[in-house]
Amino acid sequence: MIYDFSKPTCRRGTNSYKWDSATGDDIIPLWVADMDFETYPGITEALRRRVDHAIFGYTRVPDGYYETVCRWFEERHGWRFHRDDIIYTSGVVPAISAIIKALTLTGDQVVVMGPVYNCFFSSIRNNGCELSSSPLIYNKALLRYEIDFHDLEQRLSHERARLLLLCNPHNPGGRVWSRDELERVAVLCKKHGVRVVSDEIHCELTLGDHRYTPFGTLPDDLSYGSVTCCSPSKAFNIAGLQIANIVCRDAAVRERIDRAININEVCDVNPFGVLALQAAYSDGGYDWLCQLRAYLTENYRRLRNFFARELPHLPVMNMEGTYLAWVDCSSLGESSEHIEERLMRENRVWVNAGSMYGKEGEGFIRINMACPWSRLEEGIKRIGK
Numbered sequence: 001m002i003y004d005f006s007k008p009t010c011r012r013g014t015n016s017y018k019w020d021s022a023t024g025d026d027i028i029p030l031w032v033a034d035m036d037f038e039t040y041p042g043i044t045e046a047l048r049r050r051v052d053h054a055i056f057g058y059t060r061v062p063d064g065y066y067e068t069v070c071r072w073f074e075e076r077h078g079w080r081f082h083r084d085d086i087i088y089t090s091g092v093v094p095a096i097s098a099i100i101k102a103l104t105l106t107g108d109q110v111v112v113m114g115p116v117y118n119c120f121f122s123s124i125r126n127n128g129c130e131l132s133s134s135p136l137i138y139n140k141a142l143l144r145y146e147i148d149f150h151d152l153e154q155r156l157s158h159e160r161a162r163l164l165l166l167c168n169p170h171n172p173g174g175r176v177w178s179r180d181e182l183e184r185v186a187v188l189c190k191k192h193g194v195r196v197v198s199d200e201i202h203c204e205l206t207l208g209d210h211r212y213t214p215f216g217t218l219p220d221d222l223s224y225g226s227v228t229c230c231s232p233s234k235a236f237n238i239a240g241l242q243i244a245n246i247v248c249r250d251a252a253v254r255e256r257i258d259r260a261i262n263i264n265e266v267c268d269v270n271p272f273g274v275l276a277l278q279a280a281y282s283d284g285g286y287d288w289l290c291q292l293r294a295y296l297t298e299n300y301r302r303l304r305n306f307f308a309r310e311l312p313h314l315p316v317m318n319m320e321g322t323y324l325a326w327v328d329c330s331s332l333g334e335s336s337e338h339i340e341e342r343l344m345r346e347n348r349v350w351v352n353a354g355s356m357y358g359k360e361g362e363g364f365i366r367i368n369m370a371c372p373w374s375r376l377e378e379g380i381k382r383i384g385k
């Protein structure tokens, strides 16, 4: 079946966070990380059948759910784990918060690689931990981020460093970490007794020929005690349905996380999330996803061409994954918050200021490319003005 991602959609008036938070009807929102595309129709059909039943009491998670998650990751990503390794919860951010609570003591350090997804900062802070950010190296010739292994090791060797919170693929910046890079990270973490927590929510969203390597597929001695968070929410545009999984093979660690999930009261999910996940992780879902990836890859190619032609002083990062373009605006000599504010006020387009993702993101803006090209084109033309 062929899916048409160029079909115009209207989200205004649906209580969309991305659309209905705007102050004016003329603003094009290219900020929050969800997509303007309709989801895979198999998901909508499964939800419609459930709605027709018209009784929405508490739900339980069936055996088929676990089997679906295991099958998907084994078949699609070559990552094999047991159903008992899975803990479900209501989102990746609640998962990360519970994991930090379970595996740290007040005052411990959590290492990240900045710039990075902003909710990492609040999860670390809210659990009484200290942020230790290892700045990614901005390789201007290749327009990509690289890990500063020297700085990373220094941070991991700190006596209070307890966890490394990895983002794979990386938001923002769009790196899909290679097996070699992940192994080097894992070796350093093992050497310094730091546990890896890998947020792999963007794992289905690789562009072009890029391939995602699950941290959990590294050799056992490097990955056994690690914890991975994943969800179909980004790739299938079902973030509002609130479903995510934690995968951890070490039973003792898992038990501690499970306890924290219960203490935080995020151990219940809703019937729609459970069904949507099962419909997404299917052959039909995979077919839809392949077409989505091709569309996003093309949006990215066109956006990059536009910037190269019209705004050559604003380099666009080479993206391997995610639908979030990362644009270097440092030549403008303005703070990224000011750029965001000015684009909104004068050009009626809403992007994210890079500084939201840590001080390393200062001077950048993040553009959400997950919408029909006609809308993205109008948005970037407004930026061009």
Ligand SMILES: Cc1ncc(COP(=O)(O)O)c(C=O)c1O
Residues within 6 Å of the ligand: 033, 090, 091, 092, 093, 094, 117, 167, 171, 199, 201, 202, 231, 233, 239, 243, 244
């Ligand atoms: C890296 C990363 N993790 C987690 C989330 C949000 O996860 P959830 O909505 O499942 O809490 C996002 C959303 O943009 C993200 O980019």
